[in-house]
Amino acid sequence: MESSVHVHEHSSRGGGKPSRAKKTVTQKDIARALGISRGTVDRALHGRAGISTAVKERILSTAKSLGYAPNKFAQLLVTGKKITIAMITPSDPFWVRVHEGANSYLSELGEWLLRVTWYETTVHDPEREVALFQEALEARVDGIGIAPSDPDLLTPWIDRAVRSGIPVVTLNTDAPESDRIVFIGQDSAVAGRVAAELLAKFLLGRGRVAIIAGFKNVLVHKLRMDAFRDAIAKDYAGVAIGEIYESHDSDSEPYEIARAIFRAGIAVDGIYLTTGTGIGALGRALKEIGVAGTVKVVCFDFLADTLELLKDGTVSASIGEDPYSQGYQSVKALYNYITDRRKPDGPALYTRMDIGLRANIDLLGY
C-alpha cells in the first residue's frame, strides 16, 4: 500500500490542495489490463470460490505489480457492515474513563463501523460477569472486552468464546491462563516498583512502612504488593516493611486499620495502599491521629478523594493506570482483530503509569 507519509524533498514542487487523490489503482484497472471482468478480479482478490487457480494467480500478481489497494470506503459503503463489541465492566468513576476512551475510538468514521454495547457489572461480582458474558455470546456480538474479577471462573468462558471465533480481551485485570487475545492494563509489577521507589525516596531511604493490600489474593493487588516488597528489599535496605493488612477494597476499612496501627503504638513512616478505594478513610484516620503529611502515603488512581488528599499533602503520590487508554486500546485491539484477524504484538499491552503529585492534580482525575 502506498504510504501517506512523505518527507519533503527540498527541491519541492509537491504538496497539494484538497484535490482528487492521484490516480489510484482499482479492480477495473486490473480487469482491463488482463482483459477479464471486474467480478472475477474481485473473486480472486478475496479468495472466493468459483475461480480457476490459473487466472487467480495472474490477477493476484498483476494486482501486486500495479500496486492495487482496496478502497475501504467503497467496500464499507457497499457492505454496510457494522461490528458490535461488548464491554463487560463496572460503571463507577474509574470505569467511566474507560468508557470515554472506548467511545473515542469510534469517533467520526468509527461510528459507522462499530458499535459498543456496555454490559454493566458491579465491582467484584464474578457470577454476574459470567452471566453477562453468556448474554453477550447469545447476542452474537463480534468481540468481548472484560475485566475478570475472578480469572479462574471466567477462563473457561473466555476460552470457549475464542474457540468459537469471538475474540476476547481482558482489560485492567487479566486472566493470564486464558486464551484472551491480549491483556490491556497496567504492568502491576512495575507499578509496585514505582511505588517502592517513590516511598523510599520520600523517606530519604530509611524508615518503616506498612502495606495495606486491597485483597491479598487478587492478582493485581498481589503483584503490586510483591513487587513493592521485592524492590524495597533489593534496593532500599534502610526501609523496613512491617505488617501487611487487607482492606478488602472497602471504602471504610483503611480507617480502622490505620487507627489500629497507631493505637498499637507501631512507629510507621510510610503507608502503601495497593488500591485507590478507601484512601478517603485512610486520610481521615491520619488526620485525626495528627500524622497527615508526616506519614508518607502512596496509593493508586485519581478518584476525587485522592485528588483532595494529594492537594492537602496527606497523600504524597498516587499512581494512575490510564483508564482512558485501557478503554481505547481494548476496542482498538478487538476491532483490528475482528476486521483482519490482526493480533497485538505481545500477550499484554501495558498502559502508561501516571504519577500524580500535588503539582499536577489538575491534569489528572477521573
Place this chain on the structure above:
Amino acid sequence: MESSVHVHEHSSRGGGKPSRAKKTVTQKDIARALGISRGTVDRALHGRAGISTAVKERILSTAKSLGYAPNKFAQLLVTGKKITIAMITPSDPFWVRVHEGANSYLSELGEWLLRVTWYETTVHDPEREVALFQEALEARVDGIGIAPSDPDLLTPWIDRAVRSGIPVVTLNTDAPESDRIVFIGQDSAVAGRVAAELLAKFLLGRGRVAIIAGFKNVLVHKLRMDAFRDAIAKDYAGVAIGEIYESHDSDSEPYEIARAIFRAGIAVDGIYLTTGTGIGALGRALKEIGVAGTVKVVCFDFLADTLELLKDGTVSASIGEDPYSQGYQSVKALYNYITDRRKPDGPALYTRMDIGLRANIDLLGY
C-alpha cells in the same frame, strides 16, 4: 447523529453479528418525504447556491427530525479528497516520537484521507523554519504544524497563513501571540511545579538547589524555570535556590557548569535542569566529582542518556512531555479543523506529564 454507544438493556435480545447497519436515514429518504429531488436536498444540506430559502428550510428541518447524518464513506468515495498537512520540525530522537504519533493518526482509513509531509529543520534554526513555512504555503498544503523556536519571527507568518485559510498549530513550543488555532504541548508551568515538588520531596524539604536553564529567555525554559522558583518559594521554605546558570541547550556546557559550581565550593543538594539536552555531561561531572546520587537531579525528557542516568541513580526523576501525542494531537486537530472547521476547545491542549523514575524506565524512552 445516531450514537454508536449502547448500554445493554438487561431484558436483552439486541446485539448483532456483522450485519447490515440498521436502517439509516439518507438524502433519498428526505427527498421522498418531501416529494422533491435528491439533488435539491444535497444543495440544501450543504448550503450551496441555487435554492429557494423556503424549500431549504423545509429540507433542513425534516433532515433534523428524521435524524439524517451524512454517510462519510459515500462522501469520501465520490469526492476522493485527500488532505495534505505539513509538519515543520527537527528530526532528532525526540522528534521521531512526534512523527510516530502523527503517523499513527493516519493509520488504516486515515491513509486515504490524509497525507503528512515532513519539513525537516534542525534545533533552533528560526530562519530555516521561516523558509520552510513559506515552502509549505507555496506547496498549497491544507494545514501546518510547527514548533516555532522564535515566536516573534514566526508569528507574522502564522497569522498570514491563518488569514488566508490555512490553519496552523504550534506544537511543543508555542507562539502565544499568534493566531494559531491551538498549541499542543506541555504545560510548562505545571512541569516546573512538578519538578519543584519532586526535588523538594527528594530533599525532605530542605537544602540548596541550583538551576541550569537551557536558555533563560526561550519561552519553554523560562516558564519551567519561573514556575519552579515560584513553587519553591511558596511551598518549600526550607529549600533555597542558588545561582541560575544557562547551558544554551548545549550537550557539553552542563559539564563545565557543574565543575564550576563545585570548584567554587558551593554546597548544592539538588540540581534542576530545564531541558534534557546536556544531561549526559552533567551526569559525567557529578560522577567525577563524586556526588552522583547524593546530589538529587531532576531534568526533562527520556533520551538515551537520561534513561541510563536514571538507572544508575544519578538522575532522580525526569519529566516527559509525551512527544508521541504531541504529534498525534497536532495532526488530529488540523484534520478536524480542515474538514469541518472544528476548533479545539481552548487555546492550548496540554499533553500529559510523564514522570520517569528508575523503576519505570522500561516504559519510557524515545
Place this chain on the structure above:
DNA sequence: GTGAAAGCGCTAACAT
C-alpha cells in the same frame, strides 16, 4: 431554482 442522471470503487446476485 429544480430535476435527472452519471459515476466514485466495490460487492453480490444473477446470468451464461
Place this chain on the structure above:
DNA sequence: ATGTTAGCGCTTTCAC
C-alpha cells in the same frame, strides 16, 4: 468458471 449488472449514498454536471 466467468461475465454482467444493480446498487450502496453521495456529489456534480447538465438539462429544463
